[in-house]
Amino acid sequence: MPVAKRPPAPWALALPAGRRARARLFLRLAAPLSFLLLVAAFLRTQPPAAPLDALPPSAGPGKVAFLFLARAGLPLDFLWDAFFRNGEEGRFSVYVHSAPGFVLDRTTTGSPYFYGRQLARAVKVAWGEPTMVQAEKMLFAAALEDPANQRFVLLSDSCVPLYNFSYTYTYLMGSPKSIVDSFTDKTEKRYNPNMSPVIRKDKWRKGSQMVVTNALLGQKLVNACYSYGINFSLFQRRLGFVFRRKQILKGAAQEEHDCIPDEHYVQTLFSIKGLEDELERRTLTYTSWNQSTLDPKDKMTWHPTTFEYDAASPEQINAIKSIDHVNYEVEHRTEWCQSNGTSVPCFLFARKFSYGAAMHLLEDGAFGLLKSAQLLVNF
Numbered sequence: 001m002p003v004a005k006r007p008p009a010p011w012a013l014a015l016p017a018g019r020r021a022r023a024r025l026f027l028r029l030a031a032p033l034s035f036l037l038l039v040a041a042f043l044r045t046q047p048p049a050a051p052l053d054a055l056p057p058s059a060g061p062g063k064v065a066f067l068f069l070a071r072a073g074l075p076l077d078f079l080w081d082a083f084f085r086n087g088e089e090g091r092f093s094v095y096v097h098s099a100p101g102f103v104l105d106r107t108t109t110g111s112p113y114f115y116g117r118q119l120a121r122a123v124k125v126a127w128g129e130p131t132m133v134q135a136e137k138m139l140f141a142a143a144l145e146d147p148a149n150q151r152f153v154l155l156s157d158s159c160v161p162l163y164n165f166s167y168t169y170t171y172l173m174g175s176p177k178s179i180v181d182s183f184t185d186k187t188e189k190r191y192n193p194n195m196s197p198v199i200r201k202d203k204w205r206k207g208s209q210m211v212v213t214n215a216l217l218g219q220k221l222v223n224a225c226y227s228y229g230i231n232f233s234l235f236q237r238r239l240g241f242v243f244r245r246k247q248i249l250k251g252a253a254q255e256e257h258d259c260i261p262d263e264h265y266v267q268t269l270f271s272i273k274g275l276e277d278e279l280e281r282r283t284l285t286y287t288s289w290n291q292s293t294l295d296p297k298d299k300m301t302w303h304p305t306t307f308e309y310d311a312a313s314p315e316q317i318n319a320i321k322s323i324d325h326v327n328y329e330v331e332h333r334t335e336w337c338q339s340n341g342t343s344v345p346c347f348l349f350a351r352k353f354s355y356g357a358a359m360h361l362l363e364d365g366a367f368g369l370l371k372s373a374q375l376l377v378n379f
Ligand SMILES: *[C@@H]1O[C@H](CO)[C@@H](O)[C@H](O)[C@H]1NC(C)=O
Pocket: 163, 164, 165, 166, 167, 367, 368
């Protein structure tokens, strides 16, 4: 993917809350009109920064919100359809951030669970750039509008569930803490000293973007730009540098998931805010890293491996499902996976799955489901 030099993403500006502050900001910006329009679009997408205790209490059993970051459609919708079909109505909700203008309907998905579930507003996401975090925040903001949503699961369009709905639901609801992969990697060079003092080096974190939060931390994530005054253009500048270096190293055919602000944003934010005690510092989404890429010592060049049909065999899937702890070598930390004090499998989801790999999961009845032929009538 060619990486064009882009203006800072709208959310890159540390915006103090309040209209006057916004107006002053507008006046200060002697930037091209297109950029101003982007900023304006961003401001419109911000939810009101309601104080947490003002959120209305929710009745009923509570829902898990599945938040999909998609390029356009959802290539694995048939698998999620099977997953939701086994689910219980009223216990989940679906939100999709897709390309602006992309509508999920009968012509674009075979699964009714996705009809009309695209966000009303969307940004054009450049993979590997801060617009991806902006899209993430828009998903959380939309899901937080429904007080029944109590857990928020961020997923990409190549993620698959590994368990049936009821197991997944019970696991997530039984985990009061947010589950956010977060660690300090002393060997990595992405920290920019210019971020100090807002982001001190000891607060700089890294981890998978595929986070799961409760409502409280979801709200903190959404409000972050306003309340914490972090100038995130520093993230972007630094990462822009890394990105360019990698371009030189590897040419233009760069995979999208390499060096990305979304691997730092949420983790670093929660670290700065002293919220790490409210986290289980791990991820629920299994990723297989291809360590054989170029220089094995340069972890920045590792790629997530895409599972193809053969790799999604029952043996491989069961091997992933049996993992109950994760070693964070860089921190000399072993994370034993727990949910509400009980030992549990570490991973509920996995990525990146091709269509064929997802089909393999379905055929094997990964969720104790009907045979795929019966399920695929719409697809
Ligand atoms: C869901 O999966 C769990 C664990 O794999 C299993 O024990 C349970 O029976 C399954 N439930 C349904 C409704 O298929």
